[in-house]
Amino acid sequence: MPSKLNPCELQIDLFCRGLRIDASCTLEEDARFLSRTRAGLGSGLDLVIPGELKDIWVNVPVEEDFVPDSPYLLVRVDSEYRVRDTGNGHEYPVEIPDEPRWYTETTSKGTPMHRVGVLQGTYLGIYVSNSCSFWYHSPSLGCKFCTTGLNVGVNESAEKEVDDVVEVAQAAKAESGITFVHMNSGFAGKDRGLDIIAPYVKGLKERVGVLTGVQVTPSPNLWKYDWLRDCGVDHFSFCYEFHNPKFFAEICPGKEKFLGQRTFFNALEYTAKKMGPGRVSGEIIAGVEPLEDTLRAIDYITGIGAFPTICIFRPTLGAEMERHPSPRYEDMRTVMEYMWDACRRNNIPIGVAPKIEVSLIVSPDDARYLPKRNLKWRIYELKLAAARRVAKPLFARELKPHKVHGDPAKYPTGSPEPIQAGTDEAVDLARRLGVNV
Ligand code: SF4
Secondary structure (H helix, E strand, O other): OOOOOOHHHHHHHHHHHOOEEOOOOOHHHHOOOOOOOOOOHHHOEEEEEOOOOOOEEEEEOOOOOOHHHOOEEEEEEOOEEEEEEOOOOOEEEEEOOOOOHHHHOEOOOOOEHHHOOEEEOOEEEEEOOOOOHHHHOOOOOOOOOOOHHHHEOOOEOOOOOHHHHHHHHHHHHHHHOOOEEEEEOOOOOOOOHHHHHHHHHHHHHHHOOOEEEEEOOOOOOOHHHHHHHHHOOOEEEEEEEOOOHHHHHHHOHHHHHHOOHHHHHHHHHHHHHHHOOOOEEEEEEEOOOOHHHHHHHHHHHHHOOOEEEEEEOOOOOOOOOOOOOOOOHHHHHHHHHHHHHHHHHOOOOOOOOOOOOOOOOOOOOHHHHOOOOOHHHHHHHHHHHHHHHHHHHHHHHHOOOOOOOOOHHHOOOOOOOOOOOOOHHHHHHHHHHOOOO
16 A cells, blocks of 8 residues: 655645545535635635644645546544545545634624635735736636636625725734735736735734735836835735746736736846845746746746745636646656755745745645655754744734835836826825825
């Protein structure tokens, strides 16, 4: 009989093969509802696989076309859940995270809180803008793996008020203990992504006290990243999806037409240099472009000091690529071990921020289970433990509400298209930021 998988190997295989649900399960009572948001990636079931290095969070595909062929079956035995491998009989105990109480509450404006943000692993994910404008072209220029155009505004609020986002983050911090809010938006057109996000970041820093992450399409106006950092952004991520330019152009036609890969790289390199190792992510999808391209992407991302965020491709229902095959476990294991080693070689701090577990990807921290536990592995572990100790008081300070700045008028130069003082655009932006004009 093949040996049992370690927690990260099981996570990878579940991403690749999905999970069937046995009739013994009572997920309506025990689990979070399935959220079809965030490019469709969060459409699965969140599970926690306990492990001796760390527990692993995984958002497992349960409804895609390939799932009925999966050997994995979720069963409930004596009120505990297990993933059973029906091919070899191995069983893995897992936990199903509860639905947070605040999901059924409303904000003071009457907005249901789960329509403002949802937990993705242990952090709060907010899709801030009303959609992605790539979907409004005919034919659509949306990324071919994405279902955002089908979800936003149906399963969650199309436009989110800053006050609603702040209240939901306050509830999620108080009840679920979140430390991180990740704000994400599709293409907003006319380089508006960061402008739209800024007031949310400021509100979260001043009224909640959480770490903040921003993921919007990149701006060619690099001064805006300095401005957003002044508003309180702790982390930027850039989804350029595919390293191979042909795959990028073919699968992400909107990003190719309006931005180009170079715009992603410029923003990634600029912010990585300014913010230091591990504070910026380059996000790619593994399992579609050739493996060598994915490994090249990892070398590029870690080589500039950024953090690799690697999604295993999921042929999400409703996406143009819903019939594309799910990747092979062996390939994805190779990618994830390579990712861990690239972080080690480039001294990228992983798993340092407190209580942030991501269920949509295999994080470099999860991938600690994959390599041989030799001297190199131990030295990196010691370095990471030291980094956690040093960072602890810094994070404690960030987790208290505090005043931030972020007046866009401070950054008039260095931009190819600065916002002109006195224009409607400048007044509108200043009003939303609470800056006097
Ligand atoms: S940019 Fe692409 S992946 Fe992001 S929301 Fe738009 S279509 Fe989806």
